[in-house]
Structures are given as structure tokens and as C-alpha cells.
Amino acid sequence: MTTQATTRFTNQLHTMKTQNQKGFIPFTLLGWPNADISFEIIKTMIDSGATGLELGIAFSDPLADGPVLQAAAVETLATGFDVDQAFILLQKVRAYNQDIPIGLMVYFNMILARGVDQFFKDAADAGVDGILIVDLPPEGAEEVTAAAKTSGIDLIFIVSPLTTDERLQTILKHANGYLYVVSRLGITGTDNTHDTQLQDLLTRIKAQTDLPLYVGFGVSTPEDAQKMIAAGADGVITGSRIIQLVQDQPNSSPQQVLETYLQSMCNLSE
Incomplete structure (x- = not known):
């Protein structure tokens, strides 16, 4: 784990881990379905008691995303919502909380298009604490570690059932904040079946790091979340379900649609 200024992720997630409190990090796309409603969705996440936020910027070729998030990305890009607007919205979120x-x-590619140093500076200025670069292998992390450290931003990495101990060690040289653990192989949000080897994977990771382990991919319900926690997770991440709920009730406010669901996901226990 690299050494840098303590971030909100480190403070919040490590404190919760030491107190054996379980966390919930909801995900949504910035600017979906438009900037105003997106802000309302994010405010509802915060007000419902989320441990932290994971917010995506729409990309034209989101390989890791399932059909729900891919469709949302297409919708967002069609409105003209871009990286500049994403940082403006992030500033509003940070001002709110x-x-x-x-x-x-x-x-x-989003980072490269802006320039690595500039992207991380803009992210820090907007109040971002951590960045997960979906398609950057840990072997290529050297390209961003200096900018991350200068900006005081955690680099978040994905660990999957296919991650070898050797690659995990490479990840741990650069990782801060928490690890995003994939519960199974595939793309996000496609079903609610989970790799039966998750418990073994979490045990293997814990033997090598004390970073909090947050499990995602296919986590939709409190029951899913409890299974992850029973397997040894410190918390869960979910996104596709949130977008589906908003899509299913387009005439209702995000607060009306999401509040009960988000609160149920936030009230996780051992």
C-alpha cells in the first residue's frame, strides 16, 4: 500500500472495519439521465446513509459494464454530458456533503485525453477521494501513481477470482482506500449468482492486506449483501439495481423510488 495523505476513504472505511461495521457504496453514472436528476439520485444516496459513493463517467465503450449500465452510458453521452460537466457535478456533490x-x-482513455496530471488535479479539486480505472492493469499503474499521490487521491483496484497472488502483490503496491472485489466472473449486474469460491478469495486477500474489501458485481438485494458479508466482505457495492429502479418509475422522484431500497442496503450487519 502506498503512503500518502489520509483520505476520506481511508478514514471512514478503516474506522468502520476496526469497529466491525459493514458498509454500502452505491454506484451511479454522473449525468444520468440528466444532470439535475443525477444530482437528486446522489443526494438520496447520501441522505439514506451510504458509506461512500462510486460515481462513473459515461464512456463510449464500457467493456466491464452490463447492459443496464451500458444503456445508461449511451443515454448520458447522447445528452452531451462530458467530463467537464462531470467535474462540475462532482463539485456540487462535494458542496452538498x-x-x-x-x-x-x-x-x-478519459484520463489520457485530458492528461494524467490534469485529470487527477481536476478530480481532487472537485472533491474526489479515490479513482478506479477499470481498464488499467496493475502493471501499468506507474503511469498514474505519481499524479495520484500528488493529488492525494486513492487508487482503487479490482481483484477477481482470477487474480494471482503475484498480481495481487503488484496491486497492493499501489492500492489505497479499499479493494473492489469481484464476486464472480463476467460483467456487472447480469444476475445474482455468486462464485462459491468468494470466501476463499476474500480469505486469500486478507492474508496479504488489511485494506477493506468491498464486493461488487451482481449485488442487488440486502440478501445478496448479507451473503457477501457472511463470506467475509467488509461491505458491498451496487449500481445496476439503482438505475433499474429509477428507469422503472420515470414519473417518480429519485427520493421516492430509491430511499427505502438504499436504506435497506445501508442497514447491513454481521
Whole structure:
């Protein structure tokens, strides 16, 4: 784990881990379905008690995303919502709440298009605490570690059932905040079946790091979340379900649609 200034993720997630409290990090796409409603969705996440936020910037070729998030990305891009507007919206989110950890999920081309140093500076200025670069292998992390450290931003990495111990060690050289653990192989949000080897994977990771382990991919219900926690997770991440709920009730406010669901996901226990 690299050494840098303590972030909100480190403070919040590590404190919860030491107190054996379980966390919930909801995900949504910035700007979906438009900037105003997106802000309302994010405010509802915060007000419902989310541990932290994971917010994506729409990308034209989101390989890791399932059909729900891919469709949402297409919708968002069609409105003209871009990286500049994403940072403006992030500033609004940070102004709304000074304490919640904010993570950004992006693809590497977005960073390269802006310039690595500039992207991380803009992210830090907008109040971002961590960045997960979906398609950047840990072997290529050297391209961003200096910018991340200078900006005081955690690099978040994905660990999957296919991650070898050797690759995990490479990840741990650069990782801060928490690890995003994939519960199974595939793309996000496609079903609610989980790799039976998740418990073994979490045990293997815990033997090598004390970073909090948050499990995602296919986590839709409190029951799913409890299974992940029973397997040894420190918390869960979910996104596709949130977007589906908003899609299913287009004439209702995000608060009306999401509040009960989000609160049920936030009330996780051992």
C-alpha cells in the first residue's frame, strides 16, 4: 500500500472495519439521465446513509459494464454530458456533503485525453477521494501513481477470482482506500449468482492486506449483501439495481423510488 495523505476513504472505511461495521457504496453514472436528476439520485444516496459513493463517467465503450449500465452510458453521452460537466457535478456533490468519501470509476482513455496530471488535479479539486480505472492493469499503474499521490487521491483496484497472488502483490503496491472485489466472473449486474469460491478469495486477500474489501458485481438485494458479508466482505457495492429502479418509475422522484431500497442496503450487519 502506498503512503500518502489520509483520505476520506481511508478514514471512514478503516474506522468502520476496526469497529466491525459493514458498509454500502452505491454506484451511479454522473449525468444520468440528466444532470439535475443525477444530482437528486446522489443526494438520496447520501441522505439514506451510504458509506461512500462510486460515481462513473459515461464512456463510449464500457467493456466491464452490463447492459443496464451500458444503456445508461449511451443515454448520458447522447445528452452531451462530458467530463467537464462531470467535474462540475462532482463539485456540487462535494458542496452538498463535505464528509462522504467519493470514488470515481473511469476508463483510462478519459484520463489520457485530458492528461494524467490534469485529470487527477481536476478530480481532487472537485472533491474526489479515490479513482478506479477499470481498464488499467496493475502493471501499468506507474503511469498514474505519481499524479495520484500528488493529488492525494486513492487508487482503487479490482481483484477477481482470477487474480494471482503475484498480481495481487503488484496491486497492493499501489492500492489505497479499499479493494473492489469481484464476486464472480463476467460483467456487472447480469444476475445474482455468486462464485462459491468468494470466501476463499476474500480469505486469500486478507492474508496479504488489511485494506477493506468491498464486493461488487451482481449485488442487488440486502440478501445478496448479507451473503457477501457472511463470506467475509467488509461491505458491498451496487449500481445496476439503482438505475433499474429509477428507469422503472420515470414519473417518480429519485427520493421516492430509491430511499427505502438504499436504506435497506445501508442497514447491513454481521
